[in-house]
Amino acid sequence: xxxxxxxxxxxxxxxxxxxxxxxxxxxxxxxxxxxxxxxxxxxxxxxxxxxxxxxxxxxxxxxxxxxxxxxxxxxxxxxxxxxxxxxxxxxxxxxxxxxxxxxxxxxxxxxxxxxxxxxxxxxxxxxxxxxxxxxxxxxxxxxxxxxxxxxxxxxxxxxxxxxxxxxxxxxxxxxxxxxxxxxxxxxxxxxxxxxxxxxxxxxxxxxxxxxxxxxxxxxxxxxxxxxxxxxxxxxxxxxxxxxxxxxxxxxxxxxxxxxxxxxxxxxxxxxxxxxxxxxxxxxxxxxxxxxxxxxxxxxxxxxxxxxxxxxxxxxxxxxxxxxxxxxxxxxxxxxxxxxxxxxxxxxxxxxxxxxxxxxxxxxxxxxxxxxxxxxxxxxxxxxxxxxxxxxxxxxxxxxxxxxxxxxxxxxxxxxxxxxxxxxxxxxxxxxxxxxxxxxxxxxxxxxxxxxxxxxxxxxxxxxxxxxxxxxxxxxxxxxxxxxxxxxxxxxxxxxxxxxxxxxxxxxxxxxxxxxxxxxxxxxxxxxxxxxxxxxxxxxxxxxxxxxxxxxxxxxxxxxxxxxxxxxxxxxxxxxxxxxxxxxxxxxxxxxxxxxxxxxxxxxxxx
Numbered sequence: 001x002x003x004x005x006x007x008x009x010x011x012x013x014x015x016x017x018x019x020x021x022x023x024x025x026x027x028x029x030x031x032x033x034x035x036x037x038x039x040x041x042x043x044x045x046x047x048x049x050x051x052x053x054x055x056x057x058x059x060x061x062x063x064x065x066x067x068x069x070x071x072x073x074x075x076x077x078x079x080x081x082x083x084x085x086x087x088x089x090x091x092x093x094x095x096x097x098x099x100x101x102x103x104x105x106x107x108x109x110x111x112x113x114x115x116x117x118x119x120x121x122x123x124x125x126x127x128x129x130x131x132x133x134x135x136x137x138x139x140x141x142x143x144x145x146x147x148x149x150x151x152x153x154x155x156x157x158x159x160x161x162x163x164x165x166x167x168x169x170x171x172x173x174x175x176x177x178x179x180x181x182x183x184x185x186x187x188x189x190x191x192x193x194x195x196x197x198x199x200x201x202x203x204x205x206x207x208x209x210x211x212x213x214x215x216x217x218x219x220x221x222x223x224x225x226x227x228x229x230x231x232x233x234x235x236x237x238x239x240x241x242x243x244x245x246x247x248x249x250x251x252x253x254x255x256x257x258x259x260x261x262x263x264x265x266x267x268x269x270x271x272x273x274x275x276x277x278x279x280x281x282x283x284x285x286x287x288x289x290x291x292x293x294x295x296x297x298x299x300x301x302x303x304x305x306x307x308x309x310x311x312x313x314x315x316x317x318x319x320x321x322x323x324x325x326x327x328x329x330x331x332x333x334x335x336x337x338x339x340x341x342x343x344x345x346x347x348x349x350x351x352x353x354x355x356x357x358x359x360x361x362x363x364x365x366x367x368x369x370x371x372x373x374x375x376x377x378x379x380x381x382x383x384x385x386x387x388x389x390x391x392x393x394x395x396x397x398x399x400x401x402x403x404x405x406x407x408x409x410x411x412x413x414x415x416x417x418x419x420x421x422x423x424x425x426x427x428x429x430x431x432x433x434x435x436x437x438x439x440x441x442x443x444x445x446x447x448x449x450x451x452x453x454x455x456x457x458x459x460x461x462x463x464x465x466x467x468x469x470x471x472x473x474x475x476x477x478x479x480x481x482x483x484x485x486x487x488x489x490x491x492x493x494x495x496x497x498x499x500x501x502x503x504x505x506x507x508x509x510x511x512x513x514x515x516x517x518x519x520x521x522x523x524x525x526x527x528x529x530x531x532x533x534x535x536x537x538x539x540x541x542x543x544x545x546x547x548x549x550x551x552x553x554x555x556x557x558x559x560x561x562x563x564x565x566x567x568x569x570x571x572x573x574x575x576x577x578x579x580x581x582x583x584x585x586x587x588x589x590x591x592x593x594x595x596x597x598x599x600x601x602x603x604x605x606x
Contacts, residue, residue: 021103024162025052025151026171028108031100032146033179036060037186041143042202046176046190051168053151053159061143064116070123071135074110076102106130107152113138113145129154166488170534173197173481177212178258181251181285184208190480197480209236209285213249213479214506220283222329226321231314233321235286237268240326242283243276244524246531249283255292259306267315271322286318423569428561431569438596444564446591447576448557449550453586454579456514456549460495467497467512474510475503476523482506482530489533492548498526520555528555550586 022028029046036044039062049055065073076099104110105127115122122140126133152159162168169192176198180188184205190198200211210218221236238249252259268284276282294309308314424432431442478486483506490500497514510522532547558564564572576582576591583592 021099022107022151024171025056025168026175028052028056028104028148028151029058029172030175030179031104032056032058032148033176035100036062036144037179037183039063039144041186043187044189046188048169048172048190048192050193051165052172053162053165053168054149056148056151057146059143059145061141064122064143065114066116066119067123067137070112070114070125071132074101074105074125074127074130102130104148107155107158109149109153111147111149113140115140115142117142164488166484170481170484170488173479173484177479177481178251180212181205181208182253182256182258182287205234205285205287206236214477216477217249217283221285222325224286224321224325226317226324228317230290230310231317232289233286233318234289236284237286237322237325238283240272240275240282243272243280244282244527244531245280246528246535248281248531249285250281251285252288253286254288254290254295254306257306261306263311264315264318267319268322270319271326275326284322288314290314423566423573425564425569428563431564431573433573435594438594438598438600441593441595442573442576443591444562444569444572445557445560446585446589447572447582449553449585450579450582450591451572451575452553452556453549456496456552457545459497460492460545460549466515467499468515469499469512470510470522473501474522476508476510476526478506478508478527478530480506482527482534483508485530485533486526489529489548492545493526493529495545496548496552500526514552514556525552525555546586553586 021031025048029048029052033044033046036058039060041060041062043061045057045059047055047057047059101110106129109128110126112125112127113122114125121137123135124138124140125135152162163171172192173190176188176190180186180198180200184203184207187202188198188200189196198212200208203211206221209221220238220242222239224233224235224237226233250265252261252264264286268282268286272282290308296307422433425444426432426441429444431444431447433440433442486500486508493500497512498510499512501509501511503509508526510526513520513522513525529548529551532551558572584590
């Protein structure tokens with residue numbers, strides 16, 4: 001039998017590694033910007049063309065590289081950050097594995113211009129598909145200038161799965177935000193197709209958060225600061241009254257690195273238990289400082305997940321710190337008697353100055369409300385006692401005075417029940433009605449969601465829905481990453497009845513809303529739609545339309561506890577059974593449950 005195992009060529013191995021590290025243009029920006037930070041850059045400029053598909057350029061004023069280092073940097077596992085295995089547990093830099101540049105060069109055309117401060121001339125290096133195309137000495141500023149063009153040019157299958165420009169730009173902005181939030185001491189700028197998106201100067205953490213997400217966030221944040229022998233946690237959490245249905249602006253950073261950590265997220269949310277409605281989320285920006293020896297950042301290809309040695313202890317510290325922040329800054333409602341609204345001095349009762357007499361009540365002890373002689377005191381309308389006249393003309397078998405109803409009367413009731421099905425509302429949640437097989441329960445909120453969803457989908461497919469103009473336009477301010485998503489779904493929003501006008505700088509005027517959602521907050525509704533589109537992460541029009549229709553339907557549907565009249569219940573049930581799938585909501589929740597006659601009978605058996 002011949003040997004079948006062989007070593008892969010370097011070009012193939014680099015493409016495989018690139019598949020783990022470089023997933024989209026945002027991954028390129030993450031790796032290059034982190035390298036610039038490790039090079040002690042104070043100013044970093046990012047320029048993207050066509051959401052990074054055509055070109056991604058990162059320019060920094062860091063240390064730069066020598067001629068030899070520039071060539072070595074593109075070799076696999078070439079790094080200046082670690083020398084031995086023990087260094088993996090004492091990391092103070094962002095990149096360390098030496099895979100980023102090799103992975104980028106394997107799937108793109110890369111041009112590097114770099115110079116160290118000690119040299120007068122720098123180096124220009126061109127690599128495409130892991131192959132060096134050119135290397136020469138040039139005049140260039142100190143630092144590094146990376147231009148990554150035609151990403152995945154040699155892997156068509158990977159390029160085909162890239163999303164639309166709006167979606168990829170949103171991913172770039174999200175990745176950029178994670179980096180700039182944890183490095184406020186560095187100035188950043190970002191341009192998309194020559195248009196400036198960010199221009200961030202050196203600032204404090206608080207100033208950087210407001211510069212990225214807008215000054216409106218300032219009134220929502222509460223500072224947090226706790227320092228123990230195990231960990232130091234600083235940052236900000238939001239006040240409970242600013243909770244949202246969608247989780248947004250939730251960031252954990254550890255030793256200057258962004259991370260996802262569902263376990264610590266639960267610790268934060270537990271502190272808000274009974275302070276916010278069930279299912280809603282809060283914003284937080286939390287920065288952890290721990291001994292590098294107590295964490296492992298090498299468990300995920302993109303280093304987005306980090307393992308802690310003492311997770312349970314840190315969980316308890318974090319939960320206690322958030323509760324302390326909420327309590328310390330009076331986030332929990334309390335009665336305060338020392339407010340400015342209280343009078344400076346309560347008046348003192350002095351009977352000598354103003355004598356007080358008890359009130360006098362005049363009562364007629366002889367008044368009898370059941371007597372007809374007190375007409376001068378209380379005039380009651382005269383009620384006719386001729387009540388027998390009401391039954392004149394009725395035969396005894398048609399209106400029996402007492403006992404069991406006659407057979408004829410019973411037949412009449414049965415005929416009515418066959419023709420009309422009485423609808424009853426139970427606890428403001430369910431509509432009950434009898435059917436041939438038993439007793440049917442209809443969830444009123446979910447039923448309305450089903451009806452409205454189908455209505456909005458029809459409007460989206462037809463192209464235009466009626467819009468209700470606002471007397472005073474509402475202004476919504478979005479950070480760049482959310483504004484990019486809103487731009488991508490503007491057509492769908494217009495189809496369902498929203499009228500939005502861009503004011504520039506991430507601000508939009510809401511001039512009209514879909515007819516039928518009066519009473520809802522249009523700003524929060526648009527924000528929820530944007531967050532839903534961000535969570536979907538898809539640019540397929542049908543999926544985006546379904547997301548918009550479902551969000552609108554959930555927001556506008558009848559709420560639990562709303563009392564419905566007979567006609568309203570009948571109309572809702574009729575419209576529900578006119579839909580194609582009345583049994584389930586668009587997201588798969590049951591609408592109708594039936595208790596059969598047999599099931600009901602079994603409940604009464606002894």
